[in-house]
Amino acid sequence: MTIDADLLERIEGLEEIVADDPDDYTARFMLATELAKAGRHDHAIPHFQQVVTADGEYTAAYRGLGRALVATGDVEGARRIFEQGLVVADRTGDYQSGKEMEVFLRRFTQAPE
Secondary structure, eight states: OOOOHHHHHHHHHHHHHHHHOTTOHHHHHHHHHHHHHTTOHHHHHHHHHHHHHHOTTOHHHHHHHHHHHHHTTOHHHHHHHHHHHHHHHHHHTOHHHHHHHHHHHHHHHSOOO
């Protein structure tokens, strides 16, 4: 996959921000999201994991982590993350993230035809 120059520039800028301030979890989440957009899911996963660990209420990070895990073939890991994320989304009232995670979970639980 060829990475768009603008996307690459955003990734590089966010990597610098995270290197300067590893506890900037908003920047770390944005970096993970951009890495996932670039198809670099294996690089996005640890950043999403750090955000989830640091801020267990960041529902979008659960959603992003689950998607990245699916993209790397770790469907069982994604299922666990989406299930955890649904609990958080319920508690925080983040219905959009919750709905998206429900859709992914339904895909996993449907019997193959």
